[in-house]
Amino acid sequence: MNRQLERLYRTAALLALITIFYNILEGVVSAWFGFEDESLALFGFGLDSFVEVVSGAGIWHMVRRQRENPEQAPDQFERGALRITGGGFYLLAAGLLFTAAYDAFRGHAPTTTFWGIVVSCISILSMWLLIQQKVKVGKALGSQAILADAACTKVCLYLSVILLVSSAGYYLTGIGWLDSAGALGIAWFSLKEGKEAFDKASGLPCSCS
Structure with missing residues (x-):
């Protein structure tokens, strides 16, 4: 393998690791502030980041495998990681759908969505x-x-935009259901990501874009 190709694979592996560690940090911060501020959208965004960590581990492993044999099909580790990721996204979507509907029915509103705005802006830049x-x-x-x-x-970027719109909307207007609407948007994308993960585990190409 020539030096240029080796350098590109090292970069690809580094990007996968950055994605993993960034999502861990983002997940901790988002879930913490989402819980403290009673913001379902921010809390759900944080849980989504934790599920992304498992997916990132599968991608990192895939890059390592491709360095040795680019034509080799996904192995058991990758398929297992993708199935766990898909199941995690489905569970997250179900939880968010139920909780968002319950909060909307009760008229619950978060204490503040300031940190949702901060986290989403940082995430949009990082994902881009x-x-x-x-x-x-x-x-x-x-x-x-x-x-x-x-x-x-790009799905992560879309999730960040949803979080920003719902958080900024509530911050500026005080309309409580906007936080629940943001959580429903995150739930919809979680369902989409879950399907994509199971498709990739079955050897089908990703069509997230």
Whole structure:
């Protein structure tokens, strides 16, 4: 393997690790402030980040495998990680749908959504940078798997936009159901991500974009 190719694979692996550790940090911060401020959208966003960690581990393993044998099919570790990820997203979506409906019925409103605005703005910038780098490396390697991962990272960016809109909307208007609406949007994308994970585990291409 020449030096240029090795460098690209190292970059791809580094991007996967950055995604993993960023999602761990984002998940802790979002879940904590979401719980403290009683913001369901922010709390759900944090739980979504934790599920993304498992997916990121599968991608990191995939990059390592592709360095040795690019044509090899996904192995048991990758398929297992993807199925766990898919199941996690489905459970998260179900929980958010039930809780959002309950909160909307009760007229519950969060204490504040300030931290939802802060977290979402940081996440939008971070995800955008990760997408650019993943697309660059994926095209250089001619790797459809890495490009598919970049497309799936767009889902994280969309989730951040939903969180920003719902958090800023509540912060500016005080309309309580906007937080529940944001949680429902995150639940919808969680269902989509769950399906994509199971599709990839079955060897189907990702169509997150």
